[in-house]
Amino acid sequence: MQDTGSQVVDVQRIFLTGLPGSGKTTIGHRIADLLGWNFVDTDDIIAERMGMATGKVLTEYGETRFRHIESEILHELANNGRVVISTGGGTVISEANRKFMREHGLTVYLQTSVAASWKRMQESSAPIDRPLIAGGDGLQRLHNLYATRHQWYEEAIIHIDTEECAETELASRLIELALARGYLLR
Ligand SMILES: Nc1ncnc2c1ncn2[C@@H]1O[C@H](COP(=O)(O)OP(=O)(O)O)[C@@H](O)[C@H]1O
Ligand SMILES: O=C(O)C1=C[C@@H](OP(=O)(O)O)[C@@H](O)[C@H](O)C1
Numbered sequence: 546m547q548d549t550g551s552q553v554v555d556v557q558r559i560f561l562t563g564l565p566g567s568g569k570t571t572i573g574h575r576i577a578d579l580l581g582w583n584f585v586d587t588d589d590i591i592a593e594r595m596g597m598a599t600g601k602v603l604t605e606y607g608e609t610r611f612r613h614i615e616s617e618i619l620h621e622l623a624n625n626g627r628v629v630i631s632t633g634g635g636t637v638i639s640e641a642n643r644k645f646m647r648e649h650g651l652t653v654y655l656q657t658s659v660a661a662s663w664k665r666m667q668e669s670s671a672p673i674d675r676p677l678i679a680g681g682d683g684l685q686r687l688h689n690l691y692a693t694r695h696q697w698y699e700e701a702i703i704h705i706d707t708e709e710c711a712e713t714e715l716a717s718r719l720i721e722l723a724l725a726r727g728y729l730l731r
């Protein structure tokens with residue numbers, strides 16, 4: 546686990562970023578439960594608003610439109626406090642989104658190797674439709690996403706290696722670290 550900052554603030558929002566399969570959705574729920582905060586996943590809101598699965602939004606409307614909706618939703622979420630926000634893996638592509646997250650909460654990078662992310666997605670009992678990494682060359686496409694995006698994920702204040710400890714421990718470890726650093730108040 547790595548903390549790239551030491552600023553003491555009483556954050557009202559935690560933004561989880563990382564590759565698809567890094568655990569943003571799964572771990573986000575647990576963090577919110579432990580803190581007694583609300584949980585939202587930008588992908589769920591996109592699906593709700595568009596009346597179709599996020600994968601279908603991507604294939605029917607295209608990535609540019611999808612990113613526009615994703616950014617709009619991210620910005621709306623700042624109206625709420627005490628909330629854990631699981632972003633989509635591509636939310637960090639936008640510099641404006643990265644700046645917005647930094648200014649409105651604690652940014653967290655759930656660090657995962659491409660191989661582990663890929664394996665988790667293959668093994669998941671509830672697979673999510675992710676057209677950007679679908680098809681026979683899906684793993685190569687995930688490598689390409691990582692190569693482009695890792696610099697942006699690394700801008701997050703807190704980095705957690707999700708392969709370092711059991712899935713069940715990750716949420717409490719993040720909270721302990723955020724408390725110890727003063728990002729959250731007891
Ligand atoms: N150490 C771990 N950290 C996070 N997720 C894990 C871990 N080990 C296994 N998983 C599994 O990997 C999958 C992660 O999927 P998900 O939470 O949807 O990721 P994301 O929202 O980042 O795409 C889940 O099925 C989860 O149970
Ligand atoms: O990496 C991406 O660009 C995407 C990741 C997905 O979310 P998860 O990271 O939660 O899988 C979803 O937003 C969409 O399929 C695009």
Ligand SMILES: [Mg+2]
Nearest residue numbers: 569570588631
């Ligand atoms: Mg997710």
